[in-house]
Amino acid sequence: MSLACPWAHRTLIMRELKGLQDAITVNVVHWHMKKEGWHFDPSDDDDATADKILGKSHIREVYFKDDPDYKGRFTVPVLYDKREKKIVNNESSEIIRMLNSEFNGFSGEKAAAAADYYPEELRKRIDEVNSWVYEYERVLQFFSYCRGFFFLIATSTTASTRAALRRRKRPTRRL
Numbered sequence: 001m002s003l004a005c006p007w008a009h010r011t012l013i014m015r016e017l018k019g020l021q022d023a024i025t026v027n028v029v030h031w032h033m034k035k036e037g038w039h040f041d042p043s044d045d046d047d048a049t050a051d052k053i054l055g056k057s058h059i060r061e062v063y064f065k066d067d068p069d070y071k072g073r074f075t076v077p078v079l080y081d082k083r084e085k086k087i088v089n090n091e092s093s094e095i096i097r098m099l100n101s102e103f104n105g106f107s108g109e110k111a112a113a114a115a116d117y118y119p120e121e122l123r124k125r126i127d128e129v130n131s132w133v134y135e136y137e138r139v140l141q142f143f144s145y146c147r148g149f150f151f152l153i154a155t156s157t158t159a160s161t162r163a164a165l166r167r168r169k170r171p172t173r174r175l
């Protein structure tokens with residue numbers, strides 16, 4: 001799980017709502033996703049933990065342990081079965097549905113176990129909102145890449161213009 005990831009966040013919220021804090025432990029990656037992807041480093045981030053299940057340094061190693069031929073993205077959240085030593089699911093919308101109904105026997109609170117956050121009559125609407133959020137996030141991501149690209153061009157153009165002006169202003173050295 002990453003505290004920087006909104007998709008991971010909703011699984012954490014559902015874990016609380018369903019009283020599953022004791023049944024499902026949480027390992028938190030470092031807030032900064034680097035070139036090798038999410039990594040565990042509690043020494044540099046007070047909120048991060050080590051990988052207390054497999055002792056891995058990166059999330060990608062957890063994926064490869066599960067499937068050495070894995071070709072997808074190394075995303076969080078990941079629901080992991082400690083006993084079977086297998087990834088159960090890495091899709092937050094499915095994980096929250098699982099937490100809603102499949103772990104009721106492990107909940108620490110009766111009322112939390114009984115609470116249903118995916119009632120039959122609202123499922124269609126909830127699924128629609130979920131798809132809409134995914135689409136919207138993709139569009140936002142596209143615009144934020146564009147913004148980053150134009151920012152880069154603008155700053156590098158400004159920087160090179162400034163450098164050129166500085167060069168022009170520089171007095172010619174006479175020997």
Ligand SMILES: N[C@@H](CCC(=O)N[C@@H](CS)C(=O)NCC(=O)O)C(=O)O
Nearest residue numbers: 005006007073074075076090091092
């Ligand atoms: N469909 C996934 C998406 C999760 C996702 O995109 N997580 C991001 C962080 S917010 C991630 O781990 N990205 C790592 C990568 O793309 O390498 C879900 O909702 O669980």
